[in-house]
Amino acid sequence: MTEIRTPRLLLRRWHDDDLAPMADINAEPRVMHWIDDGSVRDLDQTAEAIERAEEEWDEEGFGLFAVELLASGELAGFTGLSVPEFLPEVLPAVAITWRLGSQFWGQGYASEAAQATMEFALQDRGLDRLISINRVGDEASENVIRKLDMVPECVTAHPVHGYPLRVYSIDLTQYQA
Incomplete structure (x- = not known):
């Protein structure tokens, strides 16, 4: 089982008892504002998303980690890797992604969590490049991306909703520099 410990967090595979707290996170309008069409997700949609994340682990050797606070054991959300x-x-x-x-x-x-996930991707999983896709205007995620030293690559549009997305990237040589 793949786990990563940081000073304050445990990044781990999903447990059955993660469903309810993750569904609560996905039900927050503030959390979901910048994601897809901004709609909140219910318990069933959250269960399907966790199931897809676990399948990606099995198929790709990476996926979304549940993010647990070491101090309290609370589920804070997720971070991880996915094929966009x-x-x-x-x-x-x-792509590296997160939702708390x-x-x-x-x-x-x-x-x-994102820094630990980037290290996992580029060093443990042997990926030579990562991207992050951010909806233009989502300043909180932009701040995380800047801390990861990712560089802007292009601007495109969401294929369904049409709003602008900025794609950032980092490759192994940039990461090691």
């Missing part, structure tokens, strides 16, 4: 099939113009690619409940914002957890 919804955006074919960037393929082949692996709003009560966990502004404390550096997203950056801490």
